[in-house]
């Protein structure tokens with residue numbers, strides 16, 4: 001695949017635009033004069049993010065307030081984004097919830113809510129955007145998944161299942177529309193210091209949102225399919241995936 005044109009992406013749609021990883025990524029893009037359409041569910045936070053991007057050099061910033069769990073409202077929002085931006089170069093999907101694993105073990109409705117936000121709502125967005133980019137014959141779809149989707153761990157397998165299912169969906173979508181010039185990027189961060197992990201004791205493996213943002217933009221520029229971020233998670237997960245199931249089930253991970 002050839003490298004991107006200089007200036008790509010000039011028009012950016014961000015779903016889950018109040019996510020720390022998304023904000024760090026947009027800040028880097030704003031310095032390059034990109035135009036944005038931001039979607040998130042809390043209008044006050046979203047307005048603050050939009051203002052911040054304008055002061056950092058963004059050409060224009062539009063906002064759309066919605067709960068992304070409301071899949072019935074996705075087509076109207078996505079059509080408005082395409083109209084306002086004129087042409088979408090990059091769609092970054094970053095919303096997600098960690099959820100409460102123990103509560104989800106006890107109550108299917110709690111497990112279903114995690115799967116809905118992380119997987120079902122993302123499938124709804126990807127269905128519309130995949131067809132949009134295929135018709136446009138170009139663009140990039142970058143989706144924040146997780147290393148947690150690589151293996152089912154007893155401590156977070158509901159969240160892990162939502163991301164594992166997403167990884168399979170993205171792989172299949174990529175195999176369908178890569179030939180139309182569309183990049184489908186699966187982003188697999190390890191631990192990142194964001195509000196999502198604020199309750200977890202931080203260790204040396206934790207990355208900053210900006211480290212992950214740098215990796216996301218490099219992976220888009222190089223038209224990668226999958227990006228483990230930071231890079232060392234590729235090797236960690238290679239080892240984790242190599243542990244035989246008979247042994248893995250006895251481990252406290």
Ligand SMILES: NC(=O)c1ccc[n+]([C@@H]2O[C@H](COP(=O)([O-])OP(=O)(O)OC[C@H]3O[C@@H](n4cnc5c(N)ncnc54)[C@H](OP(=O)(O)O)[C@@H]3O)[C@@H](O)[C@H]2O)c1
Nearest residue numbers: 018019020021067068069095096146189191192194195196
């Ligand atoms: N942090 C990590 O260690 C880590 C590791 C691997 C992957 N990830 C993934 O990275 C992505 C971004 O998370 P983050 O680390 O940046 O954490 P974050 O700052 O807590 O961002 C999560 C975002 O998802 C949004 N969100 C959740 N449900 C939503 C809904 N129904 N509608 C609209 N927005 C919704 C939240 O909005 P509100 O602020 O309005 O609640 C928040 O902006 C997630 O997909 C997460 O699974 C994170």
